[in-house]
Amino acid sequence: MKELYLQKLKEEFVPALGCTEPVAVAYAAAKAREILNQSPDRIEFHVSGNIFKNGMGVGIPGSGMVGLTIAGALGALGGNPMAGLEVLDGISPDIVELAQTFVNQGKVQVDVKYGVAKLYIECICFKGENSGRVIIQDRHTNIVLAERNGFVIYQNNSKSATDAVLSMKDWSFRSIYEFINTVDIADIAFIEKGVKLNKSIAEEGLKGNYGLQVGKSMMINIRKGILKEDLMNRSIMLTAAASDARMAGSAMPVMSNCGSGNQGISVTLPVVVAAEEFKVSNETLLRALALALLVTIYMKSFVGQLSALCGVLLSTAGAGCGITYIMGGDFKQMGMTLQNMTGGVTGMICDGAKYGCSHKIAASVSAAIQSSLLAMNHNCLNGMNGIIDDDVEATIRNIGRLANEGMEVTDEVILKTMLEKMKKVS
Incomplete structure (x- = not known):
C-alpha cells in the first residue's frame, strides 16, 4: 500500500489559486479557448447544480468580483491552460478589465444542466462560426471531451464515484x-x-x-x-x-x-x-x-x-x-x-x-x-x-x-x- 498511499497524497494535495469550483470553470474555459485557437467573442457554460452553488458567492482572485461568469471570462481570455488549478495565476490587470467588460456586456452565459454528474462543467468558446468545446467531469481537471467545430479531438471516459x-x-x-x-x-x-x-x-x-x-x-x-x-x-x-x-x-x-x-x-x-x-x-x-x-x-x-x-x-x-x-x-x-x-x-x-x-x-x-x-x-x-x-x-x-x-x-x-x-x- 505504500506506493498507492504516496501516489494518492501527491495527486490530492496540490496547489490551487482561488476556490476550486470557479477555478475549474476557468480551467475549462482556458482549454476551450486553446482548442478554438483564438480569443472568443462569447462564452457559454452548462454546469451541474453543485458547481453552480459553489461558484455563486465566492470571490475570484484579482477581479474584485464574485461568481462563475467572471471566473469563466478570466479563464477564456487569459488563463493558462497548462496550469491546472493555478490557471488564473499571473492574470494581468488588462485581462481583468477585459473580462469585467465581457461579463457586463452579457457575453458570458451560465446555466444549470440537470441529469449530469455532480461535478460537471461544459464550456463552449465561440468566435464567429467557430467553436471550441470542453467537458470536465467527476474531478476538477478531468477533461472527458474536447471538440472543435463539432469534431471530437479528444475523448476519455472518466471514473465514476x-x-x-x-x-x-x-x-x-x-x-x-x-x-x-x-x-x-x-x-x-x-x-x-x-x-x-x-x-x-x-x-x-x-x-x-x-x-x-x-x-x-x-x-x-x-x-x-x-x-x-x-x-x-x-x-x-x-x-x-x-x-x-x-x-x-x-x-x-x-x-x-x-x-x-x-x-x-x-x-x-x-x-x-x-x-x-x-x-x-x-x-x-x-x-x-x-x-x-x-x-x-x-x-x-x-x-x-x-x-x-x-x-x-x-x-x-x-x-x-x-x-x-x-x-x-x-x-x-x-x-x-x-x-x-x-x-x-x-x-x-x-x-x-x-x-x-x-x-x-x-x-x-x-x-x-x-x-x-x-x-x-x-x-x-x-x-x-x-x-x-x-x-x-x-x-x-x-x-x-x-x-x-x-x-x-x-x-x-x-x-x-x-x-x-x-x-x-x-
Missing part, C-alpha cells in the same frame, strides 16, 4: 495508521510545501479585511483579553483566517486536498498549531499530517467530490486524528476521535462556496479538537449513537451513505433556494 471507491477497496483506517508509522520521512517531505502555503494565507487573512473576518475577529478579541490564545482558539483563528482570505478572492495560492482549498486548509493548519503547541519534532508533524490527509481522502472516497454534506467535516475529522497522533494517542484513540467527530458536526450542509465558509470551518475545527481531547481521555461515542457504528470502518461508510442517499433531496432544495434568490436579485 463508484469506480473511485472500488479503486480504494484495499484502503482501511488501520492500514493508513500503519503506513504513517513506517513510511520513510523523506517520502512525505513534500507535505511541507502545503504547510508553508496555508500558513502564509492564514497570516494574510489576519492582516487584511477579508470576508466575514472570522479569524481576524478572534485575533482582536485575543488582544483585548476576551479570549485566550490557546490550542483551540489559535487553531480556529488561523484556519478561519485562511478561509476568510481565500473565499474573498485573495490572489495567494493554497494547498488543496481532494479538490478543495478549504479542506486543504482545515486538514493542515489545526495539526500544525497542535505541533507547535506540544513542541513535537518535524518528523512527528509530517506523519500526523500524512495521517490527517489520508483519512480525509479515504472518507472523501465514500462521499464524493461534491455533496450537500459540507466537506470540512471530513477534513477536520482527519485533522482531529492528526492532533490525537501529535498528543501521543494510539490507534484506538484515533478511532475514538473519528467516532466523536461523527457525533458532532455531521450533517452540516454545503450551500455553496462563500464568505460564510470560514464560520463553518471555525465550528468544525472546534469540534475536531474537542473530539480529540475526549479520545485522549478515553471518552467515545458508541454504536448506540445515531449513525455511529462501533466499527470505525462502518462509521466512515455510514457518513458516505448519509451524503449520497440521505442528502440528495437536501441538495435539490439548496439549489432551488439559491436559484430563486438569484431571480429576486435580477
